[in-house]
Amino acid sequence: MQMQGNISQSKYVEITSGVGGASAATEKELILRLVTANAKVAADTVLEFEGLDAVGAYFGTSGEEYAAASKYFGFVSKAVRRPQKISFYRSTLSALAPFVRGTVKAAALGDFKDISDGSFSLSMGGLTYEITGLDFSTAPDYATVASAIETKIRANADGGELWTAATVAYDPSENVFVLTGGTAGDAIIVAPSAAASGTDITGMLGWSAGSQPIVSQGTDAQSVSELLSKTLNLSNNFGSLSFLPELTAEQITEAAQYTHAQNMQYQFLVRVEPENYAQVQAAVSGYSGVCLVYDAYADNSLPHILPAAVAASADYNAVNGAPGYDYQKDDTVAPSVTDDATYDKLVPLKVNFIGRTQQAGLGISFYQPGFMQGAVEDQGVYMNEVWLKDKFITAVLNTQLGLNKWPAGEDGLTIFDTISQPVREAAKNNGTVSVGKTLTDTQKVYITQLTGDADAWQQVQTQGDYMVRKIVQKSISGTMQYVLQYTYIYSKGDQIRKVEGSHILI
Known part of the structure; x- marks a missing residue:
């Protein structure tokens, strides 16, 4: 018997399937954001890393980024938890020139020697030029390759100093090429692409878009407030913020003012020393969200990383999971306060420190007293409110995004x-x-x-x-x-x- 066709079932019943009530907004993590001057971070970019190994793989293990991350990820809370993520943002307190930095190793030198008609198209500062006629057949090393490319780029005088003073360098530590514009300041740059003629060498240099190079736009110098506004606007996924480059007392004060104005969005962590703690504290005493941490050691023992690690390792889903900050331990940080006289100077000023006491002859060091500047003195209470506010924000956003209409x-x-x-x-x-x-x-x-x-x-x-x-x-x-x-x-x-x-x- 021959099978006959049927009228489509949708003529009578039509059901559309989909997921309703799904969360679109996510809660922010109370992780640490470090502002760095490292040339491997592009301007106006937030980088997040999960774990110390990832930080080391990107920045290397000898710099200040790795040192800070080591303290941060090395912390283990009383609930046996540790931070899982950290983020970095490029400092723009000084003007930055546009640059392109390879993230994959350059091609073998022998491959470059096979090139006698190398070319690529470069757009920088609103102008585009084709770089052609690159001959590396006699190049004895990568530095010679870089110099030949630099000479061709600088020949485009119509581009002004951005082009005529541009540099191309070979970084032997990572086997990558770096192109940097000749002037610092606002300027657009695009990952180089193939030219109309010649042999495209962008992939060999690690500069092609497919190679995913670091591409950083040129940026004018920004104030501390402008920098903080930009990083917060790009991603507010952090609970603690600190600067790796040393700030002046005036810059610390400006950052404190901005943090205070954000009304408990994050804590601003500041390392202070014996020479400046009183001056800095007097300048920021009225601003909420500022945490001063005393360090008696000139080589920077990074005690201000500890409260960031406490916040990042907190489990707010657990019973009594909201942490206190006083009595938190990090035995990798030497105590900066070991006498009553210094204790009595710092505590009334709400300046924190790693302090040492003893019981039965055994020294015990821990973070204390867990105070903030401004109206909300208790550091735990302050950070709890940061978490609580975000919970309400997330719940409201997901409701607005999930409902057809929120009735009035x-x-x-x-x-x-x-x-x-x-x-x-x-x-x-x-x-x-x-x-x-x-x-x-x-x-x-x-x-x-x-x-x-x-x-x-x-x-x-x-x-x-x-x-x-x-x-x-x-x-x-x-x-x-x-x-x-x-x-x-x-x-x-x-x-x-x-x-x-x-x-x-x-």
Whole structure:
């Protein structure tokens, strides 16, 4: 029997399948971001690495990037966790010339000697020239190859000093070629490509787009604030930030001002020394988010990396997973404070340090006292709020992206309650929010005035938090829009720093 055709089932029932409610926004990681002047990092680029080996493979193992990463990844928390990722950003406090740096090894010298008509097309500073007639047949080494290319590039006088002072260098430590524009400042550069004629050598140099070279645009010198704004805009996936190049007192102050203005987005870690700690502290004392760490050693023992490692290794999904910063240990860092006199100078200024005490003749060193500059003194409380704020942001973004529409009515408030409740529970579970902490009379009055609810303080004291939310209309960018506003009041998870006892013998 011959099989007959059928009318398409979609004429009667048509079902479209897809994944609903999937998360589009991810939570940020409280990792360390280091600002570096290393020439292997392009301007306006954030590089992230998972593990020390990856940092060493990229930067090498003899530089300051590897030294800092070694301290960072070497930390093991009290919960037996360690940081998993670190990020780097190129310093633009000085103007940078555009450059192209190979990331794959150059072709064998013998291969270059086979080239008598080498060519490529180069675009730099808005101009494009074809570099042709490159003859390497008698080149005795890679440096001669680089010099021949440099001469051809510099011959394009119409490009100005960007071209006539350009350099091409061979880096024997990594077997790569580096092309650098002749002037520092704002200028566009593109990975070289094949010319219309001749033998394309971009792949041999490691400069072709397919070779994935480091391509860095020329950049004018930026202020500290401009640099921080740019790195935060490119990626806010970090919880701690520090500079590898040494900053002036004025630059530290500017960075502190910018950090303060971001309202608890990250902590700014600053290494201070015996000669400058008092001056720096006086300049930044009013700015929140600034963590000063004292180092008595001129060779930089990197004690300011420790609090970044504590933040990055925290497990906020665990019971009591929100860490305190006081009493954190790193035995690879020598103590900078070993006497009461220095302790008594630094602690009132909220300057942190690795300090040593002893028990039964055994020295014990640990990070202390875990204080920040500005209004939020406790470093753990500050970083907990960085985490908590991001949890709320992520929940809201995913709701807006996942729903067809977030209704501006009671249903909308119910949706907010639904997405915020898991965040509140997580905060209570990990210790960011403290349940059952006794409030002072001043705190009770403040909560009552803030909420207009005479019983609100009791909920904060017994349950740890209190939420007020409403939907209002506001003019935003010249148009009236519905806005959900909320106020979240919570009892912060403080840390016991000292135990005092009385032993009474009868």
